[in-house]
Amino acid sequence: MTAIETATESAGWPADLLAQEFRDKRVLVTGSSRGIGAAVAAAFAQLGARVAIHGRDLAAVETVAAGMGNSVIGLAGDFADKGQTRAVVEQAIDRLGGLDVLVNNAGTMLGRVGLADIDDEFLQQQFDLNAASAVVASRVALPALIVSRGAIVNTGSISGRTGGSAGSSLYSAAKAFQASLARSLATELAPHGIRVNAVSPGTIDTDFHQRYSTPDKLSQTAARIPLKRLGTAGDCVGAYLFLASNRLAGYITGQTIEVNGGQFYN
Numbered sequence: 001m002t003a004i005e006t007a008t009e010s011a012g013w014p015a016d017l018l019a020q021e022f023r024d025k026r027v028l029v030t031g032s033s034r035g036i037g038a039a040v041a042a043a044f045a046q047l048g049a050r051v052a053i054h055g056r057d058l059a060a061v062e063t064v065a066a067g068m069g070n071s072v073i074g075l076a077g078d079f080a081d082k083g084q085t086r087a088v089v090e091q092a093i094d095r096l097g098g099l100d101v102l103v104n105n106a107g108t109m110l111g112r113v114g115l116a117d118i119d120d121e122f123l124q125q126q127f128d129l130n131a132a133s134a135v136v137a138s139r140v141a142l143p144a145l146i147v148s149r150g151a152i153v154n155t156g157s158i159s160g161r162t163g164g165s166a167g168s169s170l171y172s173a174a175k176a177f178q179a180s181l182a183r184s185l186a187t188e189l190a191p192h193g194i195r196v197n198a199v200s201p202g203t204i205d206t207d208f209h210q211r212y213s214t215p216d217k218l219s220q221t222a223a224r225i226p227l228k229r230l231g232t233a234g235d236c237v238g239a240y241l242f243l244a245s246n247r248l249a250g251y252i253t254g255q256t257i258e259v260n261g262g263q264f265y266n
């Protein structure tokens with residue numbers, strides 16, 4: 001390729017690039033009634049996408065959806081239940097008229113439990129919610145994503161690499177699954193033009209930590225982070241938009257972006 005051809009290929013970046021990328025795109029963000037998912041869904045909606053948001057309580061999700069504008073619909077279902085996961089994705093595709101972007105974000109720690117106290121039910125619930133739901137959602141979305149040559153973005157976690165703190169073994173392993181799943185499906189789905197990536201948040205100040213971390217633990221963590229603060233849900237948004245954008249990330253698949261304020265380097 002000549003220098004002129006190279007310059008021509010990289011020319012033409014429009015000032016409203018993100019709006020051009022996402023205007024009228026059909027996006028499902030699971031686990032978007034609050035926290036990281038809500039911030040991501042709101043950003044897609046502001047950029048002109050038609051967005052399905054999701055949580056467990058229909059009335060609560062519909063209230064959040066209404067606050068994000070009239071291009072946003074609310075869906076409800078428990079993602080520890082495969083039948084409900086399937087139904088939410090089917091409804092999203094049906095009501096949006098297809099799907100361009102699937103963000104597999106629903107999940108939570110479900111409690112800190114040491115190995116000796118992990119019973120079979122807790123093991124199953126952790127796996128179903130934090131690992132299997134992304135498989136079920138992606139499988140149901142696949143025919144629509146084949147048509148759109150769409151993108152999948154999974155939510156992993158820094159704990160998938162570090163192992164997390166005591167009592168979070170199953171959650172951390174399930175989050176590592178999200179990054180591995182993205183890497184593997186990237187190869188498998190590439191012939192369909194579907195890209196699959198992951199975002200791996202560090203310690204993000206959402207309701208999640210109100211439930212599972214003490215204020216002391218959080219301030220100690222913040223002090224160890226090179227950027228000297230916890231992340232916000234908004235800090236995570238750019239990575240999702242980037243990975244979902246064919247223009248910005250069209251040659252990126254099977255990757256995980258760490259959004260953690262440099263938390264590995266301490």
Ligand SMILES: NC(=O)c1ccc[n+]([C@@H]2O[C@H](COP(=O)([O-])OP(=O)(O)OC[C@H]3O[C@@H](n4cnc5c(N)ncnc54)[C@H](OP(=O)(O)O)[C@@H]3O)[C@@H](O)[C@H]2O)c1
Pocket residue numbers: 030031032033034035036037054055056057077078079080105106107108109129155156157158159200201202203204205206207208209
């Ligand atoms: N915060 C962090 O530091 C951090 C770090 C790494 C990864 N993550 C991951 O990022 C994702 C979002 O977390 P967040 O911090 O934004 O937490 P959050 O504020 O607690 O939001 C969690 C979202 O997942 C949904 N969800 C939880 N359990 C569900 C279930 N059984 N079925 C269906 N939906 C369910 C919640 O819906 P409801 O409103 O109905 O509960 C909510 O929309 C999760 O996958 C989490 O594991 C978070």
